[in-house]
Amino acid sequence: MTYLIDRRLQGKNKSAVNRERFLRRYKAQIKDAVGRAIKGRSITDVENGEKVSIPVKDVSEPHFGHAHGGVWETVNPGNTEYQKGDTINRPRGGGGGAGRGKAGNSEQTTEDDFIFELSREEFMNYFFEDLELPNMVKTQLTQVVEYKNQRAGYNISGTPSNIHVLRSLRGALGRRIAVGGPSRKQLTALEHQLRDLQEQGVEDDDPIVLDLKHKIHHLHTRLLAIPFIDPIDLRYSNRIKIPKPSTAAVMFCIMDVSGSMDESRKDTAKRFFILLYLFLKRVYEHIDVVFIRHHTAAAEVDENEFFHSRESGGTVVSSALHLLNKVISERYSNGDWNSYVAQASDGDNWDNDSVLCRQILTNAIMPKVQYYTYVEITDGPPQNLWEQYAEVAATHQNFAMQKIVTPADIYPVFRELFKKQPK
Amino acid sequence: MPRDPNNPRALPEQSEWTFDLIEQAHEEIRRVARKFGLDTYPNQLEIITAEQMMDAYTSVGMPVSYNHWSFGKHFLTTEKSYKRGQMGLAYEIVINSNPCIAYLMEENSLTMQALVIAHAAYGHNSFFKGNYLFRTWTDADAIVDYMVFAKNYIAECEQRHGIDAVEELLDSCHAIQNYGVDRYKRPAKLSVAQEAARQKEREEYMQSQVNELWRTLPRREEQIKDQPPPRFPPEPEENLLYFIEKYAPLLEPWQRELVRITRKISQYFYPQRQTQVMNEGWATFWHYTILQELYKEGIVGDGFMLEFLQSHTNVVYQPPATSPYYNGINPYALGFAMMTDIKRICEDPTDEDRVWFPDIAGSDWLKTLDFAMRNFKDESFIAQYLSPKLIREFHFFAVLDDDRSDKLTISAIHDEAGYRYVRQQLADQYNIGNREPNIQVWQVNTRDDRALTLRHTQFQRRPLNQQAHEVLKHVARLWGFDVRLETVDPSGRVVSSLECRREKRARY
Numbered sequence: 001m002t003y004l005i006d007r008r009l010q011g012k013n014k015s016a017v018n019r020e021r022f023l024r025r026y027k028a029q030i031k032d033a034v035g036r037a038i039k040g041r042s043i044t045d046v047e048n049g050e051k052v053s054i055p056v057k058d059v060s061e062p063h064f065g066h067a068h069g070g071v072w073e074t075v076n077p078g079n080t081e082y083q084k085g086d087t088i089n090r091p092r093g094g095g096g097g098a099g100r101g102k103a104g105n106s107e108q109t110t111e112d113d114f115i116f117e118l119s120r121e122e123f124m125n126y127f128f129e130d131l132e133l134p135n136m137v138k139t140q141l142t143q144v145v146e147y148k149n150q151r152a153g154y155n156i157s158g159t160p161s162n163i164h165v166l167r168s169l170r171g172a173l174g175r176r177i178a179v180g181g182p183s184r185k186q187l188t189a190l191e192h193q194l195r196d197l198q199e200q201g202v203e204d205d206d207p208i209v210l211d212l213k214h215k216i217h218h219l220h221t222r223l224l225a226i227p228f229i230d231p232i233d234l235r236y237s238n239r240i241k242i243p244k245p246s247t248a249a250v251m252f253c254i255m256d257v258s259g260s261m262d263e264s265r266k267d268t269a270k271r272f273f274i275l276l277y278l279f280l281k282r283v284y285e286h287i288d289v290v291f292i293r294h295h296t297a298a299a300e301v302d303e304n305e306f307f308h309s310r311e312s313g314g315t316v317v318s319s320a321l322h323l324l325n326k327v328i329s330e331r332y333s334n335g336d337w338n339s340y341v342a343q344a345s346d347g348d349n350w351d352n353d354s355v356l357c358r359q360i361l362t363n364a365i366m367p368k369v370q371y372y373t374y375v376e377i378t379d380g381p382p383q384n385l386w387e388q389y390a391e392v393a394a395t396h397q398n399f400a401m402q403k404i405v406t407p408a409d410i411y412p413v414f415r416e417l418f419k420k421q422p423k
Numbered sequence: 424m425p426r427d428p429n430n431p432r433a434l435p436e437q438s439e440w441t442f443d444l445i446e447q448a449h450e451e452i453r454r455v456a457r458k459f460g461l462d463t464y465p466n467q468l469e470i471i472t473a474e475q476m477m478d479a480y481t482s483v484g485m486p487v488s489y490n491h492w493s494f495g496k497h498f499l500t501t502e503k504s505y506k507r508g509q510m511g512l513a514y515e516i517v518i519n520s521n522p523c524i525a526y527l528m529e530e531n532s533l534t535m536q537a538l539v540i541a542h543a544a545y546g547h548n549s550f551f552k553g554n555y556l557f558r559t560w561t562d563a564d565a566i567v568d569y570m571v572f573a574k575n576y577i578a579e580c581e582q583r584h585g586i587d588a589v590e591e592l593l594d595s596c597h598a599i600q601n602y603g604v605d606r607y608k609r610p611a612k613l614s615v616a617q618e619a620a621r622q623k624e625r626e627e628y629m630q631s632q633v634n635e636l637w638r639t640l641p642r643r644e645e646q647i648k649d650q651p652p653p654r655f656p657p658e659p660e661e662n663l664l665y666f667i668e669k670y671a672p673l674l675e676p677w678q679r680e681l682v683r684i685t686r687k688i689s690q691y692f693y694p695q696r697q698t699q700v701m702n703e704g705w706a707t708f709w710h711y712t713i714l715q716e717l718y719k720e721g722i723v724g725d726g727f728m729l730e731f732l733q734s735h736t737n738v739v740y741q742p743p744a745t746s747p748y749y750n751g752i753n754p755y756a757l758g759f760a761m762m763t764d765i766k767r768i769c770e771d772p773t774d775e776d777r778v779w780f781p782d783i784a785g786s787d788w789l790k791t792l793d794f795a796m797r798n799f800k801d802e803s804f805i806a807q808y809l810s811p812k813l814i815r816e817f818h819f820f821a822v823l824d825d826d827r828s829d830k831l832t833i834s835a836i837h838d839e840a841g842y843r844y845v846r847q848q849l850a851d852q853y854n855i856g857n858r859e860p861n862i863q864v865w866q867v868n869t870r871d872d873r874a875l876t877l878r879h880t881q882f883q884r885r886p887l888n889q890q891a892h893e894v895l896k897h898v899a900r901l902w903g904f905d906v907r908l909e910t911v912d913p914s915g916r917v918v919s920s921l922e923c924r925r926e927k928r929a930r931y
Contacts, residue, residue, distance in 0.1 A: 003465075003466070003467040003468065003522065004442060004445060004446060004449070004468045004469075004470075005467065005468065005469045005470070006442070006469075006470045007469045007470060007471045007475065007526075008470055008471060008472050008475070008529055013474070013478070014475070014478040014479075014482070015477065015478045015481055015482070015494065015495065015498040017490045017495075018481070018482070018490055018491060018492065018493075018494040018495035018498060019495040019498055019499065020495070021490055021491060021492040021494075021495050021586075021590070022492040022493075022495030022496050022498075022499065023495075024492070024586075025492045025590070059496055060890075061493055061594075061597060061598065062598055062890035062891075062893035062894045062897070063598060063599075063601065063890060063894060064599070064601070064602070064859065064860050064862055064887065064888070064890070064891055064894050065859070065860065065887070065888040065890065066858075066859075066860055066885045066886070066887065066888060067885070067886045067887060067888040067889065068826075069826050069884070069885060069886045070825075070826060070881070070882075070883045070884030070885035070886060071823070071824070071825045071826070071883035071884055071885070072823075072824040072883070072885070073821055073822065073823045073824070073834060073848055073851075074821070074822055074824070074848075074852060075752075075819050075820070075821050075822075075845055075848050075849040075852060076744035076749075076752075076819070076820060076821075076822065077741055077743055077744060077752060077817040077818055077819055078741075078742070078743020078744045078745060078746070078749075078817075078818050079744075079818040079819065079820035079836055079837065080743075080745070080818065082820055082833040082836055083833065083836060084833055084834065084835055084836050084838070084840065084841060085832070085833065086832070086833040087830040087831065087832050087833075088822075088830060088831050088833070089830060089831075090824070090829070090830060090831055114496075114500075115503070116499035116500070116502075116503055117499075117502075117503065
């Protein structure tokens, strides 16, 4: 009695729970490793999974065993040179080769780390653990999930009203050409033959001619029998329901591109923006990103220009804030949008402009945005812009500011800016 | 004879399998296996994906198992090397159960499926059913059900006592799982229904036993003062998990049951640890023999045979000790060579064989091989059947490594003077008693601090590994009080000791 069972469709991922148990047990170590990994690489590919390593001694499962020492006598295969009684030097490093216990028992097993891969999802969870989006819940809960119908190519089944005529006929034509091909070729050949014979003056009732005519007639019939359209030709327009973004966010990136912002500062700012983007992406289904750059005047640009074009000259921060205010009012003012602003600057500004900035923020912008973060990329002392912004921070909970000195600060600063707020 | 297209039973020359073709191939293999007299449990062949193979492989090869982080760790390791392409997955996993479950991976070709069926479903299967260790120690009828019981019970414990508490306890049990087997006592066979029914009863009974041992009230008058208390345990106990299950003072009933579950599973796998060479050798011998037979009958063709032989050759390759790939003796290679050699000695003995194996030279090979399969474990099998011819073919040599001398000594090689010595040494190498340190429960201080003393009887002056202290902590966690591990030399003198002190708990 034998059973042959197809198990392929059931019980995949039986180890998922055990894997989860493993991650749970080593949570602290994995979080450390994730932290190290982020420092070590560019944030642009932060969204992939990550190789994580944990010291072997932490994950090892101890067992009683023998260590090297005392007397060991082992039998090995493959002798080519030895005779009984030969002596050989002990391999260095306490053994290896002959005379060792099981590898798992020996003391000198390599102390490489235990390395494994976190999935993207797992990685992001560790990455963003303990972070939350301030004031996020409010607008999110008021939204309802809506679906909209969208075209999604063609299908081989469907209701008659959805038949796509052009596609179906195209398929039918292809089929007729393919199916009729051999017969048509044969037919042409036979007709040639017949014409040749007739030109040679062969009589119409000659048996060869009659036979050819008969064959030609037969092929004609066969070709006519190919249906013009067949059920397998039919194509239906396919429509699927997709969820309409129920929560939408807009993220504004504002950067100072005056001469004092060099490439490395821009790069630091970029990493900060990307981090914010990834963070938002975990929460919102749809995110618009608006790039505003400024020196003495501000402009809305695309991402490429935002990061890569060079400018020189002085700095008027308020120009960017005016533009920001304008864009929010014109495009993102209806209740569907959660607005986040990230501003990066080296702190330079025209003296009397900084006060203006504080006023625009307080009066116009802060009421309209979910959260406003300001990072100052500098190792210098605070200047007037910082001082004015500090006043905004003092009066607005949804305003946060931090200083970044080196790229390594980005992540800690980010965490600081978005740390879970006490309930 | 190549495949005969006119033979109605011939398998088509194609590498893709279908369910019909597997059934057909299996039918032929079954027929040939029966012809050779292989006695098996009924077979259950299951087609699974590579991912499922990894799942199966990482939970001790069982179709069901309880959850534990160490299985997750094992999974991550397997997954990593599989994805990197360092390792092919095992072609097969076979479970010692009735019916015998063999997994076939979907990405195998038809040839590989046939190989796996012959190897697992007839080779291993008949070994499980026939070998005396499996017959004595395992109950193929009940294991899958028992694992279901274990999984459910442990999941329930996690609900009641929290994942951490269960995980801690299992960690400690796993650390001494190899010391959870009875080597001599024979377990009573119990069905799962009985097991579940008796589980409750057992809890109460065991607790009462423990209470009796640890009673704090003074015993009655017959107790005479100043007389040293009787030794406990009266005889050293080799089964650490059993001793803990039965006598650990502080374990809750559910904890005792968990100790018992890990002990039962360990016991179940004990025969496998002792019959690696034989079991793999037997299965390899039979997949080879059965498929050769199908080729002779014209049922499979040249292409099939070439693919099969390539896999087979890889499996039985033994790199020499000097090779960078050398990783000890390949049990498939040694086992297959020995099984084949026994057949040779029966069918076509040389003068040397007649001297060394007077009983089997010229005998019926099927009967002789069957007898060998049933009545030995690796150690005794090698001691009994390893022939001088094979010692020569493998170029075996024995190396003596004594840490009191500066150099290693070649103590024997594959020559007339060395055959018996090499054979005995190789056999000893498979003796679990030599491979694992001999550690037993020695004494419990029943009157005072309840400390537990374990004894490690040194073998050939070999020291314990550094993990021993970690393991001792686990023992102490289970025991609940101080634990000491004494190492004694063969004369009984204590040469060293390790200790793990428990912090005194508030409840005592």
